[in-house]
Amino acid sequence: MKEKKLFQLSYPLLLNALIGMVVMLVDTYILSSYSENAAAAVSIANQILLVAFDLSSLFATGAVVLISRSLGEGNQLKAQRMAETAMVANGCVSFMLGMVIFVAAPVMAAAINCPPLIIEDAITYLRVGAFTIVFNGVMIAGSGTLRGWGETRVLLVLGTLAYMAYLATSYVLVFGWGPFPEWGVFGSAVATLVIRMLAVVGILCVIGSHLKWAPSFWRRGWDETMDRIRQMFQLSWPTALDNLAYGFYQMILVSFIAPFSVAMLLSRTFTLVLSAVLTVVLMSISQASEVLVGYHYGAKRFRKLSQCVMQSAIAASILTTALAISLYIFTEPLIKLFTDQTTIHGLVKELLWLTIFVQPFSAVNTILFHSLKTLGDVKIPVAGTQIMMWGLSVPMAYFLAVSSGMGVIGLWYVLIMEELLKALFLMLRWCLRFRKHSKSDIA
Numbered sequence: 525m526k527e528k529k530l531f532q533l534s535y536p537l538l539l540n541a542l543i544g545m546v547v548m549l550v551d552t553y554i555l556s557s558y559s560e561n562a563a564a565a566v567s568i569a570n571q572i573l574l575v576a577f578d579l580s581s582l583f584a585t586g587a588v589v590l591i592s593r594s595l596g597e598g599n600q601l602k603a604q605r606m607a608e609t610a611m612v613a614n615g616c617v618s619f620m621l622g623m624v625i626f627v628a629a630p631v632m633a634a635a636i637n638c639p640p641l642i643i644e645d646a647i648t649y650l651r652v653g654a655f656t657i658v659f660n661g662v663m664i665a666g667s668g669t670l671r672g673w674g675e676t677r678v679l680l681v682l683g684t685l686a687y688m689a690y691l692a693t694s695y696v697l698v699f700g701w702g703p704f705p706e707w708g709v710f711g712s713a714v715a716t717l718v719i720r721m722l723a724v725v726g727i728l729c730v731i732g733s734h735l736k737w738a739p740s741f742w743r744r745g746w747d748e749t750m751d752r753i754r755q756m757f758q759l760s761w762p763t764a765l766d767n768l769a770y771g772f773y774q775m776i777l778v779s780f781i782a783p784f785s786v787a788m789l790l791s792r793t794f795t796l797v798l799s800a801v802l803t804v805v806l807m808s809i810s811q812a813s814e815v816l817v818g819y820h821y822g823a824k825r826f827r828k829l830s831q832c833v834m835q836s837a838i839a840a841s842i843l844t845t846a847l848a849i850s851l852y853i854f855t856e857p858l859i860k861l862f863t864d865q866t867t868i869h870g871l872v873k874e875l876l877w878l879t880i881f882v883q884p885f886s887a888v889n890t891i892l893f894h895s896l897k898t899l900g901d902v903k904i905p906v907a908g909t910q911i912m913m914w915g916l917s918v919p920m921a922y923f924l925a926v927s928s929g930m931g932v933i934g935l936w937y938v939l940i941m942e943e944l945l946k947a948l949f950l951m952l953r954w955c956l957r958f959r960k961h962s963k964s965d966i967a
Contacts (some may be wrong), residue, residue, distance in 0.1 A: 532858025547687040551694055552797050555712060556862045558698050562709050563862075564786050565645035567793040570777050572632050573653045575771030576625055579764060580618040581663035583610045584668040586759030589898050591672030607669040607731075607753040611662050618661025626654035636775050637782040639789075645709040652713030659720040666727035671811060673817075680724050690719040762902035766909065773913055780925045781932050791871035792932050794862050796852055798872070799879050802844045802886075809840045810890050817898040830958050833895045840887035848880040871932060878936040885943035892950040901957055908949045917942045 538942050587610035595601035625632070629650035638646050686947040696704050697711030707714065781788050813836035820829035851858070855873045863869075897906050917938050924934030 526795045541689050542786050542851055543684055545902075547691055550691055551712070554691075554695055554698055554796070555709075558708060560790065560863065561642050561786070562645060563793065564639075564789050565709055566712060566874065567789065568636065568638050568642065568778065568782070569633070569646040569653065571636065571775055572650060573625070573657070575661055575768060575775070576653075576657050576806050578623055578767035578771055580614060580657050581664040581668075581754050582617050582661075582760050582764045583613040583753070583756045584661075584665040584760075586738060586756030587665060588668040588672045588814065589818055589900075590755060591669065592815045592898075593728070593821060595672070596819040596821065602831055604670065605748075606752055606756070607665070607672070608816045610756060611665040612666040613753055613756070614661035615658070618658045620662075622654040622657040624654075625657060625702045626651050629654070636779045639755040639782060641786065644762035648710050651787045652710065653716055656713075656717045656720050657716075659724050662724050663720060663727060664730060666724065669731060670727070671815060672816065678730055682723070682730065686719055686723050686726070689722065690715055691880045694717060714786045722772055725878060730953075759897065759900065759902065762906040763897055766906045769910055769913065776955075777925070777935050780921060781935065784931050785869070786865050787865060788871070788932050789876065790863065790865075792935075794859060794868065795872050795875040795879070797862075798855075798858055798876065799848070801851070802879070804842050804885060805847060805928075806840050806887055806890050809836050809843075812836075813891060814898050817895050821899060826958070833891060833954070836895075837888050839893040840891055844883040844887050845880065848876070848883045852876045852930055868961065874933055875936050878933075878940065881940050882936070883944050883945040884928055885913060888947045889943060889950055896950070896954060896957060899957060901953070905950060905953055908953070909946055912942060912945050912949070 552563060555566055586604050588821050590606045591603045594600070594606065603960045629647045632651065633643050667679060694712055694715040695701075697715050698709075700706030700711075704711075776793075778789070781792065813832060816832050817829055820826070820832065852873070855876050858870070859869050859872050893905055893909075898904065920941065921935055921938045924930045924937055925932070928934060930937075
């Protein structure tokens with residue numbers, strides 16, 4: 525496979541993610557126009573589903589690393605075998621997760637202090653979302669396969685088609701149109717399920733036609749398959765555990781502010797929706813950088829690897845901080861898209877101001893964490909970030925949000941502290957790791 529530059533890999537991912545952000549904005553607008561309670565119910569249900577979505581991509585994380593390494597070594601057949609194993613393994617994990625969510629939805633909603641006013645809608649969304657998880661696992665593994673091959677432009681086309689179809693389907697099923705009844709929250713959940721199903725079909729068709737190979741997992745030997753699963757799991761489980769813990773961490777933070785008011789929940793939701801542009805820019809650069817790091821690592825070009833990581837971290841920090849400042853400047857017209865409540869307006873503006881100070885540290889953390897993962901260094905970074913999160917951030921969040929009565933504002937102060945400490949820790953870890961590899965550079 526021809527080697528590509530960071531920009532060549534990242535710009536399709538960025539465009540796809542930006543389109544996804546716009547779709548999320550429109551989707552939030554659709555739900556809040558239907559009912560602010562509906563928007564709050566979907567938000568709190570998604571906080572639970574995000575944990576399951578992260579787990580459903582368990583083997584995809586390791587698959588992208590191993591695919592890019594194999595291609596860097598020039599072994600395309602090995603990369604293909606890794607990809608098909610990841611899709612099947614992810615599908616199995618996702619099925620089990622979906623069943624758990626479906627059965628335990630009421631318990632989960634109650635566990636995070638979901639307000640009684642919206643709990644029925646939240647449970648409905650969770651139960652439909654349980655079926656969505658099954659397809660999400662295969663979709664993420666398939667997307668990771670295309671990303672590992674550097675086919676990010678294909679992902680852009682598929683993503684754009686899926687997003688447009690989702691918006692049309694969501695609007696029709698939420699508000700009702702023609703033969704379709706007004707389903708509200710249930711309609712939004714069904715729209716997500718239908719589009720994920722179609723996305724899986726589309727990705728499998730592209731893998732078969734564009735990459736010129738057809739998955740044939742069932743023909744492989746059991747020992748060979750289990751060996752690939754073990755390799756992916758060794759790379760994936762620390763990240764999956766980190767994502768799982770982070771998901772529970774966010775659920776705990778939501779439970780701290782949920783008793784205050786629905787308005788406080790909505791202010792957090794609207795802030796996250798507006799600042800999604802920061803996340804998509806950061807993740808696009810990080811995902812492209814991860815593929816390049818895998819190529820350079822497979823080819824033992826450690827000097828280029830280090831240059832790639834530094835360029836990615838600087839670019840991500842500058843871009844996301846500049847965007848955070850722009851969001852703060854245009855807070856008023858943006859938040860008016862969702863609500864006219866002055867209380868929410870004030871909270872969102874203050875949260876976006878604090879977000880400006882979060883972004884430089886968050887960018888460095890994300891780039892370094894994913895780069896270390898590609899080098900196979902995942903256990904110590906995960907352990908360090910988890911210790912900070914549970915040993916420091918949770919107690920501080922409770923003190924500021926609940927004991928001091930700061931609510932959601934207190935959570936953002938904790939976020940600044942947490943990201944700063946993580947940045948210092950991961951920078952130290954990267955310097956130690958790179959010193960080890962730089963001695964054996966061959967290019």
